Amino acid sequence: MxxxxxxxxxxxxxxxxxxxxxGFELVCLDPARDAPAGQVAEHLAAPxxxxxxxxxxxxxDVVTYEFESVPVATARxxxxxxxxxxxxxxxxIAQDRWTEKSCFxxxxxxxxxxxxxxxxxxxxxxxDKLGLPAVLKTRRFGYxxxxxxxxxxxxxxxxxxxxxxxxxLILEGFVRFQRELSLLSVRSTTGETAFYPLVENExxxxxxxxxxxxARGLTPALQATAEDYGRRxxxxxxxxxxxxxxxxxxxxxLLANEMAPRVHNSGHFSIEGAVTSQFxxxxxxxxxxxxxxxxxxxxxxxxNFVGAPPEPALVLAVPDAHLHLxxxxxxxxxxxxxxTVLAPDETxxxxxxxxxxxxxxxRDESR
Ligand code: AMP
Numbered sequence: 001m002x003x004x005x006x007x008x009x010x011x012x013x014x015x016x017x018x019x020x021x022x023g024f025e026l027v028c029l030d031p032a033r034d035a036p037a038g039q040v041a042e043h044l045a046a047p048x049x050x051x052x053x054x055x056x057x058x059x060x061d062v063v064t065y066e067f068e069s070v071p072v073a074t075a076r077x078x079x080x081x082x083x084x085x086x087x088x089x090x091x092x093i094a095q096d097r098w099t100e101k102s103c104f105x106x107x108x109x110x111x112x113x114x115x116x117x118x119x120x121x122x123x124x125x126x127x128d129k130l131g132l133p134a135v136l137k138t139r140r141f142g143y144x145x146x147x148x149x150x151x152x153x154x155x156x157x158x159x160x161x162x163x164x165x166x167x168x169l170i171l172e173g174f175v176r177f178q179r180e181l182s183l184l185s186v187r188s189t190t191g192e193t194a195f196y197p198l199v200e201n202e203x204x205x206x207x208x209x210x211x212x213x214x215a216r217g218l219t220p221a222l223q224a225t226a227e228d229y230g231r232r233x234x235x236x237x238x239x240x241x242x243x244x245x246x247x248x249x250x251x252x253x254l255l256a257n258e259m260a261p262r263v264h265n266s267g268h269f270s271i272e273g274a275v276t277s278q279f280x281x282x283x284x285x286x287x288x289x290x291x292x293x294x295x296x297x298x299x300x301x302x303x304n305f306v307g308a309p310p311e312p313a314l315v316l317a318v319p320d321a322h323l324h325l326x327x328x329x330x331x332x333x334x335x336x337x338x339x340t341v342l343a344p345d346e347t348x349x350x351x352x353x354x355x356x357x358x359x360x361x362x363r364d365e366s367r
Pocket of ligand 1: 112135142146172173174175176180203206246257258
């Protein structure tokens with residue numbers, strides 16, 4: 001079976017690696033010549049509207065994407081001839097924070113209060129309504145905390161507008177969350193559905209730094225609430241594939257922040273940490289195969305390597321640590337790889353996370 005993929009970043013690379021044992025051949029379209037998936041899968045280095053490249057993808061059995069900023073028009077064009085999963089409609093909703101949050105609201109999934117902002121007057125009206133502090137975000141193409149500004153006092157309004165006002169915006173109430181969680185859901189074209197245990201995420205400068213799976217102290221009630229929200233989304237979107245839902249936990253309640261209609265960085269732990277990885281389950285889901293178990297094999301944690309690679313020998317000296325490097329040129333702020341540690345219990349996991357973090361400190365000292 002041939003699977004076309006829009007995007008050829010590290011997510012495409014890990015999809016390709018998961019697809020090999022199942023006999024899947026992946027063909028990835030990405031304009032970047034040195035795209036990470038190109039080292040392990042067929043790579044079409046062309047723009048997303050290149051007719052020849054799109055014809056090659058359309059000849060695949062199914063098309064998916066690993067990057068949510070791919071043009072919806074491309075996904076829709078491909079869907080005329082070839083199954084595209086997740087659907088272009090799901091992609092379109094997730095690309096715009098306003099349609100995304102409106103979808104959550106329509107499904108009864110709690111969010112921070114939010115308002116659409118298309119002018120400075122609307123921004124002032126939104127601040128009057130939601131109060132301060134608040135977060136102003138571009139509706140489209142924001143990622144890893146880019147395209148956002150926190151407004152603390154009235155004087156911040158004009159400067160935030162100057163910084164971001166050229167694009168359509170959304171204002172959100174500032175959530176004083178205790179922690180950030182994510183739910184990885186998966187639904188097959190057959191309708192079969194599964195959920196991974198909630199993951200607890202820590203960010204640094206807007207970029208995911210560390211994930212713990214399961215989240216510390218995870219209760220069945222919190223998991224059930226998250227799964228209820230995940231299921232509403234999967235059903236509403238007629239979804240096939242992995243869907244990541246990012247959540248804030250605030251005073252025991254869950255507020256949805258955003259969703260990613262694809263495999264997700266917070267699910268990388270599942271390669272070693274779960275019976276079936278998010279990558280394999282995504283491929284199973286979009287090809288209508290039975291889903292694999294989402295149960296954890298151990299307490300897992302994943303640490304991202306951003307900007308500079310670690311010393312492999314130091315990482316691999318940590319018990320039950322697994323290293324993944326994406327074959328990317330180091331650049332500040334760039335995700336170059338990750339390591340997952342497994343542990344028999346949460347206490348041992350914390351010790352192993354601390355050992356992994358020491359490898360980062362050693363790396364930074366030698367730079
Ligand atoms: P996002 O691009 O929406 O995922 O936001 C990036 C990060 O900014 C999140 O992981 C949060 O740490 C923080 N953040 C986003 N929205 C809010 C909000 N409404 N209140 C407080 N923090 C937020």
